[in-house]
Amino acid sequence: MIGILGAGAFGTALAVALGQAGRQVRLWARDARTVAQMQETRRNDKVLPGVDLPKTVSVHAEIAEIGGGEAVLLAIPMQTLAGALDLYPEIGQGTPLVACCKGVDLTSLRGPVALIRDRRPESVAAILTGPSFAVDIARGLPTALTLAATDRGAELQDLLSTPTLRLYRTDDITGAELGGALKNVVAIAAGAVIGAGLGDSARAALMTRGYAEMVRLAMALGARPETLAGLSGLGDLVLTCTSTQSRNFRFGLSLGQGTGFDPSITVEGVATASAVLRLAEARGVDMPITAMVDALASGRIALNDAIGQLMSRPLKQE
Incomplete structure (x- = not known):
């Protein structure tokens, strides 16, 4: 049983x-x-x-x-x-x-x-x-x-x-846990990109850089990178960032469109973004997309300002 x-x-x-x-x-x-x-x-x-x-x-x-x-x-x-x-x-x-x-x-x-x-x-x-x-x-x-x-x-x-x-x-429990947790944060950002009308190219870039954040933090916490490349990381990221069946993606859409969202619906990515930022700061891991999701979800920053800050970050090697 x-x-x-x-x-x-x-x-x-x-x-x-x-x-x-x-x-x-x-x-x-x-x-x-x-x-x-x-x-x-x-x-x-x-x-x-x-x-x-x-x-x-x-x-x-x-x-x-x-x-x-x-x-x-x-x-x-x-x-x-x-x-x-x-x-x-x-x-x-x-x-x-x-x-x-x-x-x-x-x-x-x-x-x-x-x-x-x-x-x-x-x-x-x-x-x-x-x-x-x-x-x-x-x-x-x-x-x-x-x-x-x-x-x-x-x-x-x-x-x-x-x-x-x-x-x-x-x-690799740490890798599997973090893949499932962090993809929800990136899905909120992806939803905001589509909701704001920024297009699929912007979403693809956001997903890719979000995945880089996922791997950075996971490895800092002892996970194996290949776990993040599997179902619990990349696989879940692709699904959650590309479908309106995802609650996190729909929440991001509402942020991008400037509309309300049903407060009775659980959006795990909001709490995860806040918790993950504390983990990242303690280990010196840079997570700009996560930081912007946390600021957007809490109303501390407007969407246009968040986009501007991400696009104006110093140019670097991928």
């Missing part, structure tokens, strides 16, 4: 994919009304309209009911991960915990695996990340992800792979 903490779009999509592959899945949702609705309709139409839950997926309101299996997937936002682990001590207890979120914790400046290890030292900690939209996974469209783990990685890879969900394994 596989437990999934969080019945948002990604958690529900993973439940569907694993259930369709014959896995027994227990999906937990925080809201009792959501649980009742999903139990009755066998759907989660709020986040994945029209997608039926397989018979092997059960939906639960009691947190204790999703533990005790082969693994628990933590499909909750990065900035709530630490609080959830503290609030629900029954989750884990020796069961492998796989983070399915992307970002850097604002309080500790640590990634999801470090947060899990701090709070569940007896459990194997891993992260599942890479280029994926929930709706594609739920529809059974071919998707490839990275599973980063230093222990029991092959076992978890076999457990979580399906005919339509192909997992590649790495032991």
Whole structure:
């Protein structure tokens, strides 16, 4: 049995994919009304309209009911991960915990695996990340992800792979975490470029220089550059910077267009930009695009001023 903490779009999509592959899945949702609705309709139409839950997926309101299996997937936002682990001590207890979120914790400046290890030292900690939209996974469209783990990685890879969900394994947890986190920041910038009408050439340049920032910080923190060139880095960057399915890209679009954005939608890249800048400054890593995203998102700078500052930086060798 596989437990999934969080019945948002990604958690529900993973439940569907694993259930369709014959896995027994227990999906937990925080809201009792959501649980009742999903139990009755066998759907989660709020986040994945029209997608039926397989018979092997059960939906639960009691947190204790999703533990005790082969693994628990933590499909909750990065900035709530630490609080959830503290609030629900029954989750884990020796069961492998796989983070399915992307970002850097604002309080500790640590990634999801470090947060899990701090709070569940007896459990194997891993992260599942890479280029994926929930709706594609739920529809059974071919998707490839990275599973980063230093222990029991092959076992978890076999457990979580399906005919339509192909997992590649790495032991470079830092690289996988940072690729997934930092691409959201670049996606906000890419969205702002398109929203402001600056064109696809500008977006391509932004993505390339943003990728350079990702690699610089990741290597400064001990990651391997080849990890950033893989699914969890470059692959996720391409997807997130080129599709309006990406919440971070859409948020950037709103910045570029000068329009409002729904505050109820989680945009992980905003918090990540703030946290990453603190990490970069402590290690002397130059991240001008990240700095501009942080300033734009907080309203400290106007878009035209941000573009001007980036374009007027000293010329240098690539």
